[in-house]
Amino acid sequence: MQIAHEPLEFRYVLRGVAREGVLLNERLLSSSFILSANQLIESWAVSEAAPLQAGDLEPLLALDPELIIVGTGARLQFPAPAVQAHALSRGIGIEFMDNAAAARTFNLLASESRRVVAGFVVG
Numbered sequence: 001m002q003i004a005h006e007p008l009e010f011r012y013v014l015r016g017v018a019r020e021g022v023l024l025n026e027r028l029l030s031s032s033f034i035l036s037a038n039q040l041i042e043s044w045a046v047s048e049a050a051p052l053q054a055g056d057l058e059p060l061l062a063l064d065p066e067l068i069i070v071g072t073g074a075r076l077q078f079p080a081p082a083v084q085a086h087a088l089s090r091g092i093g094i095e096f097m098d099n100a101a102a103a104r105t106f107n108l109l110a111s112e113s114r115r116v117v118a119g120f121v122v123g
Contacts, residue, residue: 008041008101011037011038011039011112012024012025012035012036012038012040013025013066014035014103014104014106014112015030015105016103017071017099017100017103017123021122021123022071022099022120022122023123024040026117029042029083029120030089030122030123031046031122032044032045032046032070032116032119032120032121032122032123033119033120033122033123034059034060034063034119034120035050035117035119035120036063036065036108036115036117036118036119037110037113037114039063039106041059042076044056044059044119045059045098046121047123048073048121048123050060050073051058051079051080052070052072052079052080052083052113053079053080054076054082054083054085054086055088056083056119057083057094058076058116060087060117060119060121061087061089061090061092063117064115065092065115065116065117066093066114066115066116067078067092067093067094067095067109067114067115067116067117068087068093068094068117068118068119069094069095069102069105069106069109069117069118069119070093070094070095070096070097070118070119070121071097071098071099071102071103071117071118071119071121072096072097072098072099072102072104072121073098073099073121073122074098074099075098076096076097076101077096078096079096080097084096098109099120099121099122102118103118103120104119
């Protein structure tokens with residue numbers, strides 16, 4: 001059986017999640033970051049130590065997504081309801097999950113050419 005290789009229509013692929021960080025393409029990111037299919041913002045000022053605030057979503061919203069995925073670290077942590085409402089009030093879906101689930105979901109949605117943006121809390 002011949003398998004044809006189709007080139008990816010996006011620049012970034014999440015390849016793994018570990019305690020040390022998130023493997024993006026061939027690079028390990030060890031601090032929080034924001035990602036779309038074709039853009040990486042390496043300096044997201046969110047950490048596991050501080051609860052996520054509605055204003056923390058602004059850099060993700062600026063990328064004009066139809067859906068936001070927030071990887072909350074090694075385990076799922078739900079933020080205050082106001083954080084979710086901040087995105088939903090703009091008609092943008094938002095989901096919270098641990099980083100491993102967020103990476104899988106991001107890759108799947110990006111491969112379907114969805115306008116997905118993800119924020120990963122690392123460190």
